[in-house]
Amino acid sequence: MTAKPLRAFVLVLVLLSLSTLTLRAQVAEPGTKPAEGTPKQEEKGVLTWDTPARILHYEDRPGRLYMLGDVETELDGRYLRCDNLIAWVRKGDQRRPPGNAPGIIKGTGEKARKAADFITELYAEGFVVYVDKKGETIFCDRLFLDVAHERGIAIDATLSAPLQTRDGKSDLVVKAAELRILAGNRIQGSGVKVWVGRFGRPFTHVTSDRMEFVKRPPSAIDPDDPNRRSSYRIDAQGNVLRAGQLPVMWLPDFTWDSEVQHGFGLIESIRARHSSEFGYEAGVSIGDDIQFEEGRRWGHWSVHADWYSKRGPGVGVDLVYDDDDYRGLLYTRYQYDEGEDENFGRPPTRNRGRVSWWHRHQLPEGVQLDLELQLFSDRGYYPTYFEDQEKGLKPPENLVYLKKVFFNSMVSGLASARINDWFTRVEHQPELRYDLVTEPLFDLFDHPLYLSVEARGGHARLIPDERLVLEDRDSWRIDVDTLLEYAFPVGPFKLTPFAGLRYTYYEEDLIRRTDRDRVGFTSGATVSLQAWRVWDTDGGLFNLDGLRHVIIPEITFRNTTGIAARPMQLIPFDEVETFDNLQAFELRLRNLLQTVRQREDGPEVDTFVDLELEIPYFPNPRDNFGNPWGNLDVDLLVRFSDDLQLVTDLEFNWYGRDFEVANVAVGYTPSRELQAYAGYRHFDGEYDAVFFQINHRIDEKWMITLETSYDIKEDRGIDQRVAFTRIGPEWVAQLGLRIDAGENDFGIFISLEPRWLFDPILRPGLVSGEPRLNYLGSGFGQ
Template structure:
């Protein structure tokens, strides 16, 4: 038993000590009986004070018994005289650069290693190809000096993961690196103070980080620095070089092809005949934009897809005029790597300036060619290709029934001028030609700093058209927009947002900037300060609509804006009280409104005579109406958790005061009412509970690997028994003014089925089915007041909200979202559903239907198919089976008709660097049929698209 325990202890000790084999490298006494071997591509040696020093460069290796070390460079100090006097000898070894120490199957990596070996058999030196170079004196190479520094410390061993620092000594001098010459035939002779080496047939030259291949090469060396002629390794300095015949030169990220090259190496000058310089566009530093709102997001990374694209400069003669500087007469610049490029610039005088941070190409008198045809002229260009800059940022051309033939372009002005402002800003010039409407121009200026960023976007067009969308006449020829957005972090955790917006008319966005109109927030003029600390926030807002209309309205009808001049607000969110038994939340604001009373559909419902809708005239009440409002709402909740339930009852009170109200004393709504106020009490309850259960269910077709069901029932009840002032006696600015007595009950349940999918050992949890249901009930028929695009809207009918999504497998998904079922009329008010089939990157399909009662019944079909590696096609169709339209101008009668909403096809061709697309669109809603061609970097293309309503 004792022997068994002893064996177990020894085995455990050996296993635990295996990862640390380098620390016990010197303890192996039996190693001394094994030969010590040193190998490398180049080995040189000298002897000093009885110690033989070996320098092993490039792919160096040291081995003794089971130990083997590989590194970029190795220095060995062999105590040669001591080995003659004693039975064993000591070999000190210093290894540097990507050091790997092997011991059997184990290995460790370091940057520096210093060890001492003991040998009884001496040292074996094995150069790979070249013979050993012998020196009479010590050669103070940088890595040798670093080894001497560590050796002088008297340590037995040294292991380091850190990159070594440069050691400065009085005797230190730069040592010229050797040049490798490989060829079928090499000859050499002397002429005066120089030695000439001629290499013929399949010549390869390696010098530092430069490699040259050619049919024949002639090299001129300084005679004093040249070793024995018989060696195929020549010492620097190399003064001149001439190469001809299929010459290729590789240097860092650059690649040069030429018929002949002559270089004066000491002066960094030369000439390249029939040459092409290829340099790679490098990736810049990534900008962290996390947490920034979409409206303020920087456009700096828009063309990140240009990363790693090559740039080619070609000419009959390229003059090398200095270090990293080239001049070209009548050359061409392109990023297309084909022998006959698809596009290029031709310039009469081109300069290429290369440095560690920049590759700048500047050119005068340039013509831009597509294949062999010139399409544009530029007097001056300056491109920083290492910063992935492009003069022509984006462009497209085509034809439209509304605009005629058009071409839209975006130009980077900093690229054209070589401005240093690119470090902190961008300046894009927009130039558009619309045959039927005129010429549009504008600037996009983006800027960024340490604690700020922003953008200024402008556009102007002298409109020559007669009608906009829906046959609305064009009143003003001078049309355009200005948008400035700025964000800045101030001291004391204060953030400032500013926005200025100007639009020439309410239909400009919809007509000329449809993407911004559909996706961006409403444009406004705002000054906003916000300071947050823990669960408290204070804000200051000035909001004024200089446009005088709602920028999202697509008609002559104008909606005046609820301007706040200013609004001060303070919030407290869930402040614990009474040892967390209570939570207190509040929001208080002081607002000064300054706009017309014609604000919303809800106001017109309460005060039709005040706005002139009954009489057909608008009286003086539509003029500016300044009103001050003080509002404060406070809520106290009492959350507790009995067993598995989360219960949160709350009590809320809202007090609001107005500097002016609506006078309804004589039964007619009139302006200039008294100062007034009101109070709204509210009681409520939130209840929820979370349950889950797993099932051992498996199915190969649906990719089900067990199921987990998560079930969350919820209930919410809100009751406002009364209001002390009816909303019909108040000016309506937002949903606060429209609040009335109400009673709302919401019962809901969230269901989620989850399973595991993926390769064995790499499974991930995925949502197989999501099914959520919420039932909204209004016992007092008071409804929900919310703020809509045209004012306050009210929903009073009881309804059920349903959302459903099922990811059947990795390819097929069924989606049905934002459905509303009216339980009083027992029919759907809104119903949408569809099936999505995705098998990237080859194909993607979607078919869906959306029904809105009394308005529309639209079907949508979409497909994206990758025909082959070069071609893809995408098509979309939206068709309304039941469009509700007014029969006459008064809108009293209504009729239904079927109508095509939009048809589009996109054919894309993938080139080696770019993607060209031809798009055909039929848009009856805009009364616009168009086709266009555009081209963009391949990195900007999305592999899949989400097809939905």
């Protein structure tokens, strides 16, 4: 790929983004999650609220109640929070809220004041949070409910529901472009992303064109059984396994029932393959559930036995456990090794292995405890035997982490220690932290002023790898970062000015000067707009049935000044030390092209082009290595039809005149029997390759898969694989040939695996490193 076609491609994307045809704008305030313990209502159609909205407007005819601004209500035991709400009242039953005349109603602070009876329909918009009577939670952009008939529709929705599977308790999470609530226990979704797990969406996940799941109530055979639980049946069509946003492979349509018990026995998998580093490999895994009470599953154990012709025998034991208040994973391996590592040479010992343990415990008063323990035999074992984990997961750590979450704030404590000398780590001995997220202080001119705070303090110690022959450095550190935000509409725009002050104290800096202070002041503003226009058109390349163009431009200016202690003068513990003087504009532009598609269940809105551009501008080029413009990020999705889609992820360097990152993927899925994927991946100076995959389902029981990839930069094939798959009622058997010229690996592989449709086992990849990478972490605000 030459520079001229690449620049031309970027120019086309930019021109497309500049076609900004505007009809109207919408502005939404930040939303928050629901409080717990809201009381249920018994009378159908009763709408109540604890805290009144900023504006209440009631019309006798045609019987509508308007609630505008920070709405928090209940409807027959359902919790609902949104920016704005409109409720319709059944004719003949319209009533004014007691003690108020039609028009603007000022809140009186009366708890659960009755607004209207006999609500029949309801529309909510803007960061909607909806919790139904069964505890399922839907987060969406817009929601319409037909209260009388128990049905509705949610746009840009995320549904979370508790799920009991063979692998224990977990959460079923469905993120959909559209969710249809067809009955109290039946929901259909289109444009679905689905995963199972409490730790957020993993990097690899499944997308489905269409999914329906039905919740069944607990069995009535033994109503006094405390282990009675609801079950789910899930039907999914048009399934694709994805790595991030890129399609990896097609998955067959499936139906899954959480009550069905699969009789796999003790055998979990049988495997055989060959590689240049390990030689011939053969392995088997066995396992079973652990039940402490009749019918109650506490955990699952697995034993893995492997043999490598160039290394020797190995064995491992895994334990996954999950109870009402805690869950975790113990992962152990032992390897007798007579070989030599490709990148680390001969190991210092023949007895190699690891012990890894992750544990999460919910203590009284809503306190959460996380524990992590990581022990390895030597420097080369982990990256040699677990290369994918070493490259894809957070660095292994040894830590204790406590946190207590309130409505929109959190206090936490972290203590960590390095055990293996070959890791460069920062020990916290310990660190305490307080976070406050968008707390409304008071109203200014009918709009709230929000405060956010991040404060931390403790003793940190930087310990380098022993081979670097560098001394350890430590210091006491206190850091307080505050930010004020005030969002308000200006015509069709939403303007959010902000200002913040950050103070940091260091006991010692990099050159051993003591009692260092760092003060920085940040100010700026964000202006955004959401506008659209509709055309009555049809046909064409995308088979249009009407056309809507949505444009969402956003500009943020950020100015940080007053910092005297620069990053190069401080001990580099973590991201706190990167705070520096800066002036920058962040320019974002998103364009959506939408039309109506006729589906089996009726017409649906379909986004067939989604283009997002983002680029920073630095008025002072010294803030960006002498260049005023940063890299241009381009994300593009084009759906030519339900069968043909194009996805791109590009990062263009204006000054290098080239793409630093370029990922392009095309998927063609004309039927269940044939799926094809092709793509191009480019990382400047490291990787430049094309790949192709085709899956052909010969019949209901047999499938053939062909994969190939080629490195353009190295002028060689990377990985070629052909596999035949036999899909049985309880097992999936696979036989294939794999060649990797780059790693000099080749051989025949055989695998037998049970037909797991969901696997919510707590694996290392799902433990998200909350104490280090994301303090708010999964479950914040729950």
